[in-house]
Amino acid sequence: MNRDGLTALVDCQPRAALAHLPTPLERHGDLLVKRDDQTGLAFGGSKLRALEFFVGEALRRRAKVLVVVGSPQSNFCRLTAAVAARQGLQCRLLIVGNARDGHDLSGNRWLSSLFGAELIPVDSASARETISDYLSQLQRDGVPFYFIEGGGHAPEALWGYLQASVELLTQLGTVGTMPDRLFVACGRGTTYAGFLLGLRLLDCPIPITGVSVARDQNRCRSEIHDVIDRFCRQYGLKNPVVESDIWIDDRWIGPGYDAVPPERWRIIVGQARRRGLLLDPIYTSRAMQAVLESVHRAACRTALFIHTGGLPGLFDVRLAGGLESIAEKNSLPVASAGNSQGPEHEDEN
Numbered sequence: 199m200n201r202d203g204l205t206a207l208v209d210c211q212p213r214a215a216l217a218h219l220p221t222p223l224e225r226h227g228d229l230l231v232k233r234d235d236q237t238g239l240a241f242g243g244s245k246l247r248a249l250e251f252f253v254g255e256a257l258r259r260r261a262k263v264l265v266v267v268g269s270p271q272s273n274f275c276r277l278t279a280a281v282a283a284r285q286g287l288q289c290r291l292l293i294v295g296n297a298r299d300g301h302d303l304s305g306n307r308w309l310s311s312l313f314g315a316e317l318i319p320v321d322s323a324s325a326r327e328t329i330s331d332y333l334s335q336l337q338r339d340g341v342p343f344y345f346i347e348g349g350g351h352a353p354e355a356l357w358g359y360l361q362a363s364v365e366l367l368t369q370l371g372t373v374g375t376m377p378d379r380l381f382v383a384c385g386r387g388t389t390y391a392g393f394l395l396g397l398r399l400l401d402c403p404i405p406i407t408g409v410s411v412a413r414d415q416n417r418c419r420s421e422i423h424d425v426i427d428r429f430c431r432q433y434g435l436k437n438p439v440v441e442s443d444i445w446i447d448d449r450w451i452g453p454g455y456d457a458v459p460p461e462r463w464r465i466i467v468g469q470a471r472r473r474g475l476l477l478d479p480i481y482t483s484r485a486m487q488a489v490l491e492s493v494h495r496a497a498c499r500t501a502l503f504i505h506t507g508g509l510p511g512l513f514d515v516r517l518a519g520g521l522e523s524i525a526e527k528n529s530l531p532v533a534s535a536g537n538s539q540g541p542e543h544e545d546e547n
């Protein structure tokens with residue numbers, strides 16, 4: 199399929215124009231950076247690409263309320279809250295966590311409230327049941343709602359990243375460079391799935407490494423394969439992706455999803471000071487860790503780093519614990535509220 203053909207398919211889908219596109223492709227020496235942190239709305243992020251299609255479908259169904267599940271510091275929840283505000287919709291966020299999270303008013307959680315979303319706490323021990331009961335009750339009450347899986351993990355999201363693949367290949371043609379490898383942070387793998395499918399549909403063989411933030415490589419691979427398969431069946435496309443083409447690097451998970459060890463803070467500080475590039479503590483700093491390691495051992499010369507956003511995580515005081523040991527050497531002030539109790543959530547979104 200060529201770029202025009204894929205664009206024509208994307209253009210047939212219900213969609214709300216929300217993101218500033220195309221996002222810039224920057225060159226930093228041998229490193230190319232696709233700035234999806236600059237999609238425009240509410241601190242940006244790649245997930246806004248997916249939300250364009252979720253919201254398009256929600257509006258087509260005349261929904262008035264967006265309902266999403268997420269963790270207390272979910273980037274996807276923050277963006278959904280912003281999008282709902284922008285579209286004049288209500289937003290209800292089912293926040294899966296524990297009692298301690300109720301006191302966390304920083305980062306994405308604060309922003310979601312600022313956008314007027316209703317945050318409904320859901321105890322993690324009984325989350326599945328509580329969410330299902332909540333949705334059934336909305337149905338019984340006749341509320342016109344549209345439910346989005348945590349983190350936007352659903353086939354519709356892939357349209358956004360297919361469009362991003364077209365955009366990226368057009369930009370690479372303009373800069374006249376082909377990277378050896380793409381790197382993207384991988385939670386549930388929907389973003390990865392969309393980029394991989396997009397590039398392969400366009401006959402572009404560049405390998406993509408998904409840098410896992412929580413799941414082991416087998417689980418990531420099978421979830422990615424599954425969402426691509428569902429997408430292709432749902433929209434009648436021949437699936438060009440084989441499972442062995444899904445590259446997952448799960449070496450940077452460390453003690454847990456939201457544990458940020460000093461070496462990752464070192465990368466955040468280093469990239470900020472070397473390139474003026476902000477990375478978030480959970481997703482993009484892990485992906486950058488994989489990029490730097492790969493370049494260091496000469497496994498990759500020209501890397502393309504997809505900056506998926508997540509920047510409000512820099513203002514989540516719970517993540518600052520690992521900063522203490524590197525603060526003095528880097529002339530950094532450290533908030534005393536830093537959490538040194540270790541990871542709280544084993545999962546993302």
Ligand SMILES: Cc1ncc(COP(=O)(O)O)c(C=O)c1O
Binds near residue numbers: 243384390482547
């Ligand atoms: C900033 C950021 N980058 C990357 C990801 C990973 O996306 P996915 O769950 O599609 O793998 C997320 C998921 O929440 C995210 O918030």
